[in-house]
Amino acid sequence: MSGIDTSAGTTTAAALALGDDALILSHRLGEWAGHAPVLEEEVALANIALDLLGQARILLSMVGDEDELAFLREERSFRNLQLVEQPNGDFAHTIARQLYFSVHQHELYAELARGDGPFAPLAAKAVKETAYHRDHAEQWTLRLGDGTEESRTRMRAALTALWKFTGELFQPVEGLDGVDWAALEERWLAALTDVVERAGLTLPEGPRTGAWAAGAGRQGLHTESFGRMLAEMQHLHRSHPGASW
């Protein structure tokens, strides 16, 4: 629990949850650097990762030392959604993850920005950035779903594979008490249905949770690939404490 001010209250818990979502998805998107299908997409994914990293820095700084929190915590101390830690997979998997998360984040930040809580200033700023992330994911979903048989098959498979991680998006987060999670989920489902249908696909069926209870990521329980991702993300800082560029 290095770097966490344990005396602080629910605002800390919420900042950690939202900050970890942004940090972990930023790292995953950064893994595309040098591997994206076209140069424009390489730049787009890096730009989205940078926006998320900026959000993560502000949110984690509300909790403690941002570097200690990012690089010295153990797996069980991370509070991010399991969705954002899922591996990049093929490009369709990355887009499905972006679609599920960015629609959620955009709607959540819009709601936080309307309030007067501790997250309103960041949310008012970040909601404008996430509008672009959401648009990016929606445009690619349309293109892949309405593209070739190959792209449609892959997009459908990706939406289905990640569907079981979407229940957790609407588990109430401690410290975000003013959020109407049921209404947020309704807006998310309506937006997803609209995009997916315009892409010539249908929303996956089946449960929106896995064998574990929804909310597991928020409790520090993560999926198998997360430990390996953390090892790569943290090893430089751990091997060379205090190193700087």
Add this chain to the structure above:
Amino acid sequence: MVTGADVTTTRLEAELAELAGSVPDPELPVLTLGELGVVRGVRMHDDGHAEVTLTPTYTGCPAIEAMSADIERALTGHGIPEVRVTTVLAPAWSTDDISAEGRRKLAEFGIAPPRPHAAGGPVPVTLSVRCPNCGSTDTELLSRFSSTACKALRRCTSCREPFDHFKEL
């Protein structure tokens, strides 16, 4: 200015704000920080230090540290013994904060300036973006993300030149 209506700005503070605003943007040196609209104000404190409030364009903008260092250098060079730059998020910066002169300079530099905001939200789709090279409004979007977080990549269908567009935020 973030200073409330009841707080008066001294002549020195106004002078320092102008000085901070004249610092060139580290990534777009044709623009000053004042034209970009990111310097929110300067306040002199009783212990003699100057506090400059700065707002980032994007939350993850990596240029903010270079901006802070450049402002500190400019003000200490003007005889202020201690300068502290504070970053504020609210009210959130918008491309509408870029001055008319800033927009003119962007276009002259080959970057299509941001369009004013429509009421509907941050991603306007109706107005066309003018090519900074030939002036044609016949341009198309190549990518919503370009060389920096604040720009999109477009191409002119008249002169065929690709160009950056300072996208609306």
